[in-house]
Amino acid sequence: xxxxxxxxxxxxxxxxxxxxxxxxxxxxxxxxxxxxxxxxxxxxxxxxxxxxxxxxxxxxxxxxxxxxxxxxxxxxxxxxxxxxxxxxxxxxxxxxxxxxxxxxxxxxxxxxxxxxxxxxxxxxxxxxxxxxxxxxxxxxxxxxxxxxxxxxxxxxxxxxxxxxxxxxxxxxxxxxxxxxxxxxxxxxxxxxxxxxxxxxxxxxxxxxxxxxxxxxxxxxxxxxxxxxxxxxxxxxxxxxxxxxxx
Numbered sequence: 001x002x003x004x005x006x007x008x009x010x011x012x013x014x015x016x017x018x019x020x021x022x023x024x025x026x027x028x029x030x031x032x033x034x035x036x037x038x039x040x041x042x043x044x045x046x047x048x049x050x051x052x053x054x055x056x057x058x059x060x061x062x063x064x065x066x067x068x069x070x071x072x073x074x075x076x077x078x079x080x081x082x083x084x085x086x087x088x089x090x091x092x093x094x095x096x097x098x099x100x101x102x103x104x105x106x107x108x109x110x111x112x113x114x115x116x117x118x119x120x121x122x123x124x125x126x127x128x129x130x131x132x133x134x135x136x137x138x139x140x141x142x143x144x145x146x147x148x149x150x151x152x153x154x155x156x157x158x159x160x161x162x163x164x165x166x167x168x169x170x171x172x173x174x175x176x177x178x179x180x181x182x183x184x185x186x187x188x189x190x191x192x193x194x195x196x197x198x199x200x201x202x203x204x205x206x207x208x209x210x211x212x213x214x215x216x217x218x219x220x221x222x223x224x225x226x227x228x229x230x231x232x233x234x235x236x237x238x239x240x241x242x243x244x245x246x
Contacts, residue, residue: 007220
């Protein structure tokens with residue numbers, strides 16, 4: 001079965017908009033775990049506009065003591081403070097994501113350049129600590145081949161282009177999905193595991209769950225947005241059913 005990793009960033013965004021401790025990110029993690037989510041994702045950005053280092057540590061402690069079977073995935077750009085935090089927390093997976101100054105959310109996968117050039121050393125450092133490494137890439141042959149060459153264990157396919165195509169209709173969504181399926185097969189042939197994330201939701205997952213060799217999807221915004229109306233436990237259950245093909 002495809003694993004669901006719930007990204008709880010948006011819960012922290014809501015909390016930070018007012019200050020204080022409500023809504024509690026830890027309470028959100030507890031609800032997701034109780035609902036059956038096999039993974040939790042956070043993306044602690046340098047500006048701390050949602051998840052903070054304190055949140056990262058608190059979630060690590062909660063999962064370690066109350067839900068040791070739930071995987072913890074920390075996303076982020078390989079800046080020194082993020083890597084130090086990952087070293088300290090030792091999550092199951094670290095997803096390396098390029099960050100563009102001023103972006104609201106991730107806008108593209110890794111591309112050649114000075115930032116990408118450091119990834120082989122970063123990946124080796126994470127592997128030495130027993131951490132699985134995924135790299136965020138566009139669904140194209142060259143980035144996938146590059147991910148394999150730098151030692152990544154998995155790729156996370158950037159799915160916003162698929163989501164935008166799906167909004168244009170089922171046929172457009174299917175055409176876009178074909179490109180992702182080809183990318184997934186290429187990644188699998190190179191020995192890479194396959195994750196996916198960005199703007200996946202209950203509607204477009206009905207297509208995307210068919211992706212060959214898909215290991216995991218990371219979803220946050222759509223889950224928390226729907227949870228405002230029907231509750232977080234209910235939404236996590238809905239996503240688990242869709243991913244299982246029910």
